[in-house]
Amino acid sequence: MADSSEDLKARRKAAAAESTRWLTGRRPSVADALRKLADVATDEERDGYGSGGEVALLESEVAELLGKPAAVFMPTGIAAQQSVLRVFADRAGTQRVAVHGLSHLLVHELNALEEVHRLRIERLTAEPRQPRPDELAAIPGSLAAVTLELPLRDAGFVLPTWDELVLFAEACAARGVPLHLDGARLWESTPYLGHSLAEVAELATTVYVSFYKGLGGLSGAAVAGPVDVIAEVRRWQRRLGANPYTLFPYAVSAREGLRSVLPLMGDLHDRAVELAVGLQANGFRVFPEPPHTNSFRVYAPRPADKMERAAVRRMEATRESLTYLWRAADVPGWSWVELVVTPDTLAWPVDEVVKAFGELLGD
Structure with missing residues (x-):
């Protein structure tokens, strides 16, 4: 039987x-993970509520890698992306955000964008591929932001070609809409795209990256972008409870991932x-x-x-x-x-x- x-x-x-x-690797035990953190940590002072210490060093490294003026580290990607999209919505005076129908934002987050922030989702497409500029053009009216998940995991880790990515970014720019890259696996995407992280990030206003997927960190994410946008994102970080008393274990493991796996x-x-x-x-x-x-x-x-x-x-x-x-x-x-x-x-x-x-x- x-x-x-x-x-x-x-x-x-x-x-x-x-x-x-x-x-594909084994998740280390708690003891092994803590020993590794002790081995790779610096003598920096601990951060306080996400400010200073290893967190500040990580934010500086991420901003430099992505070619952006500023970056903010958070314990979860969900809080990070909610924060940046909320900032764009408040600035634009509209709650409409264009998202792929298979995006992690819609499939795995219990409808958080609508339930928590009352954002209105406009689906670019539900096909298992990256969206096209004509699908963006088919959405009328004003938009607060457009998101692009690179790669689109629930379609099979699918990326656009570099030329397709450039054309989509140009369509957003021509419409005057911020492009936000959902780059949970952006680190893994540059070999296929044939361009550096900074060159990819230059096509967008803001970029989100994750540290516990391809880089093998404990947890955590970052959003990089203009100084004024990141300053507002930090305010939403606080409102969402995404800056606990200290974040140093996550920052230490994230920096090690950048050094050893990237x-x-x-x-x-x-x-x-x-x-x-x-x-x-x-x-x-x-x-x-x-x-x-x-x-x-x-x-x-x-x-x-x-x-x-x-x-x-x-x-x-x-x-x-x-x-x-x-x-x-x-x-x-x-x-x-x-x-x-x-x-x-x-x-x-x-x-x-x-x-x-x-x-x-x-x-």
Whole structure:
């Protein structure tokens, strides 16, 4: 008799705990995380409510990387982006904000923009791709801001080309509307776009970045932009309770991510492309093809429940963790999973990863 879904989840959790090798990396224990923080922290004084210390150093580094005059660090991206969009709405005298229908702002935040700030959402498109200038032009009337998620995670980590990004930014500028980049994974996007972080950020008025995704920090985010806008964002940071007594653990881990992981983004993207080629040649399909970032979707010609059981059995037998949960695809009988290439992935030869995935099909 096959395990129930709950039993299978319990088996996966137990197998993950006993694994000794992880393709996409393992979340460190509390003790390991604290030891690392102690090793990399400076002798700076602690920040006070997000002011000074490691937080100030991080804000300065982010502003320089993004080529913006100022930046503010916050514990969550949700608070960071709510704050900047609220500033734009108050300045413009309208609550209308143009957003992609698959944006994290709409899909994963419990309708916060409307419930908390009464912003009115104008959807650019709901298609699993980046929006086009003509779709922006089709939205009449005044807009407080336009947001662009780079990459669009819920479409499969999809990016525009550089030329498409420039054209979209020019359309916003011609309309006189601030462009805000939702760049939770912007660090991972520059290899495909072929331009530096500052060159990408120059196309927008404000940019949000995250530190716990590709950079592996504990948590935290930053918004960079004009001095006057960031000053107003700080006021909303306070109103939203996003400046606790101290933020130094998050700032320390974020700065370490900038030092140790950011320089690897080109290598991570190259490895993602190599893995995609190998998987495509061995019964799988990938999207996008080739991957736009270090993350992409892998599709298997087998139902999700069977792929998940095969994955868990392999974990139990080899003590190796390959993937997250497999999910049902739109095509009946197929399934998919996100594959995120991390620095840990670089220790795995490409042919070994392809062989391991192939075992899930042949199980």
